[in-house]
Amino acid sequence: MEAMASPIPMDVDKLSYEIFALLESKFLFVPCYDLATGAPFMFSRADAVESDSFDFRLTDVCAATCAAAGAAAAVRSVDGRTAIAAASGAVAAMGNPASAAITHVLHNKQEFPLAVSMDDILVLSIGTGASSSAASCGNGWSTPMPTRSPSRDELARVTAQGVADMVDEAVAMAFGHASDSNYVRLQASNALNSPHTQTAGAAAGAMLSQRNVESVLFRGRRLSDRTNAEKVDALAAELVKEQERRMGSPLPNVVIKQVASPRLSSATTASSVTATVRTASTMPSPASWDSRQ
Template sequence: MDLSTLTQEIFSKLEQKWLCNGEDKKTRILSIDGGGTTGIVAGTALVHLEDQIRAKTGDSNSRIVDYFDVVAGTGVGALLAAMLAADDGNGRPLFTARDAVKFLIVKQSDLYKPVTVGVFRRKKRFSSKSIDNTLKDALRRDDGKPLTLKDTCKPLLIPCFDLKSSAPFVFSRADASGSPSYDFDLWKVCRAALATPSMFKPFNLSSVDGKTSCSAVDGGLVMNNPAAAAVTHVLHNKRDFPSVNGVEDLLVLSLGNGPLCNRSQFEARRNGDCSTASVVDIVLDGVAETIDQMLGNSFCWNRADYVRIQVIRSLLSLYFI
């Protein structure tokens, strides 16, 4: 499927029920998978969708988050989600979808700057200092104020896995707004989400008041597709979503980032051995597709309210312009 056809399919599915502001408006969730380092698949879809929204509404200032009530992301999808939802200080998004994707591509070498470690310097990892500085510079307002988790235009959900508690930890604006003990610098939240074990060491972070801490790795290992976490959050958050009683009150757009594991790579290995990085890819793909199947079943009586956009690997060669 080429990109123009993909855009038309997304927009045709969303336009009638999702982009209207009628009395029967449902709570709309945008979920962005982890996977890869550029997020190019989900990012490109978001750029074209935002362009279509502007063309349809005639408003050049329209943003993706204007049409969603909750944004969730894992891994590189978390960084995309955070950039789309970040507040510029005037209640408007700090980044357009195009700006966010351009940042991921232009800053690719800074986010993932290789370093070699180990006795024989054969183990490849990426520089923590480089990615830290890049995220700090991006996730601050024009006046230099660093953003925290509660500084977002719309509710934001970003999962990681906490090695201290051996359990998932979900950063949310709802929790951050309720207590400084659950408010974290936004760059640290994204850094935690990007700490894939095969690429970075675990990332230690604390809340703004220092009372809550975790040792984080990429939440994709347990929640690469964060759509189910977002649905659960909305269903149980009566303070922000009092009118939601069940999935019949939700609309979910879930964007995949393409499969990470390539079957041909394993078929080419005579002994069937898998590298550590390949095992991580398999886990991420498996988690994402399992969540997709679960949500598909949950929305079986109203399938049009759950849209999952995933692509074949051949689309991963597309480059953002």
Template sequence: MAAWMKPSVDMDKLSYEIFSILETKFLFGCDDDKLGSIAGTPPETPSKPRGSSGKVRILSIDGGGASDGLFAAVSLTRLETSLRRRSGDPSVRIADFFDLASGSGPGGVLAALLFSRGPNGRPLFSAEEALAFLSENLRRISNAVSKKGIFWKRSGIFGRIFGDRTVRDALKPMLIPCHDLETGAGMMFSRADAVEMDGYDFLMKDVCAATCAGDQAVAIRSVDGLTKISAVGAGVGNPTAAAITHVLNNKQEFPRANGVEDLLVLSLGGGRGASPPSKAKLARIAADGAADMANGLRAGKTRAGKVVAAEAALTERNVEVVLFRGSKLSERTNAERLENFAGELIREEERRKWSMEPTVVIKRGSPMV
């Protein structure tokens, strides 16, 4: 997948197919009209027997505002706790159970925190540590590109956290977007590209500033100084679709991923409600199905209040999309949905221990630091 997302007939066709799949098979964020149009529609192709070749596990975090990152971090903290309990390993981290992370805006920062390599070769942050970081630095992340803000200071928050780590140093495949004013095109910071070429490798602290840039342009360069980007945020509106496109086109790292039936997707994000009291979407979970989570974030809450609101949202029951059957009020809370998804991740991890063929073959990047 090229770092610059240039439009083409083939890419447009692929994007259309993926969005069609998301709408008709996984039903991510469908509205009532779309639900009504496909209710009762049978699957076009028979599903692959469970466990036949494994599933690529994708984590996508859709950034909206800085507060959306808090809701995603709360959900991932709950998920990480469940994975530790189920696996019996207290050192487990989110990156251990996902094969690729894709995130935009604050969601990109969260992905970078969870999937960057730490000093011992393990993930840099746990989900709980990432939640604490976002909670403490919410306002500064929102203003990361101000000339008087943290991006321009060597002692800035991104610099202190990531140091000289680059995209290539990520433990696993990672996608973080921005928009490049130099080319007028979307730019995808991709570990797969960074491993292949220095001109596509950037400091992680710069990548985080770029994806959070908003409409304030940030000038950054690749590690070899040859690639210059004038970055603003909002390069990709749907990191889930970008992640699926990347996986299905990257046969070197995902040789057995041929369609959406080979994917296990957790998509966390903050949609935008039409007006206050409408609720933003917290999460969309697809694991042989789909589920919507909603949050009740209101403007004006304190930092601690927003975390409490996110945690409270996990106890709610929301409208659940049932494949080919429309929608109904879920019988499970959002926390129970995450618990169920943790079970899917554990089962896939156990399946791989006995598999003769790898589901994922990650390109070698930087050695442990």
């Protein structure tokens, strides 16, 4: 039996989260980073519905968004026309994909016709937390200097953290007066590496109990009066209000373009147009009606 190729290393918890998010969300787009073009790439469900060139297998989407450090995923669409060298935010300088997601929503009027400004968007951005290396080097000036040069993975992690902080400040500035209610960034103030936070649930509880850190462009950071849990509760309340409003609205907030089926071909459309023209030609014009009078 031939040996199979070694699978791409992934974070199992993150992989499970991505799978359930893809299965439960009707309208979604998942960002990753394309190393081939050096730009963010969006896995969009609407694009997948419209074209096989943007339709990717679920396993490939998970591999692209969960690829471990140093292991970019070569992903192709189902028809093979679109190929990307995908990496997660932890690998490339895309530690905070919130800006890419916001840009996608604001500039995609077909799918999000009611998203006109930042006031129409609610963003919950979850950070990766401070790295363990950063926490171990925070003991003051007596901390010894490293005896070796940083590796590529360490440099990429530092770069991603710097970009994530810059994006956080830019997004907060873009929201302006609505940043306190429409934008929540969850970022652990220190690495959660204590023995009490070894499980994912304990780590999440410890992060939620911390006071929220708000970013102000060119003014640094400040501690909020509320904890992360209180911020999330307030955002959830806004989501409940929005859901109630949508239930009473006749217009959909997200529109997916319907692809023409084989039964509704261009020939069928042309036939219907011809029939409409013929019907219109049999109707008397206003001029002929006046002549009859």
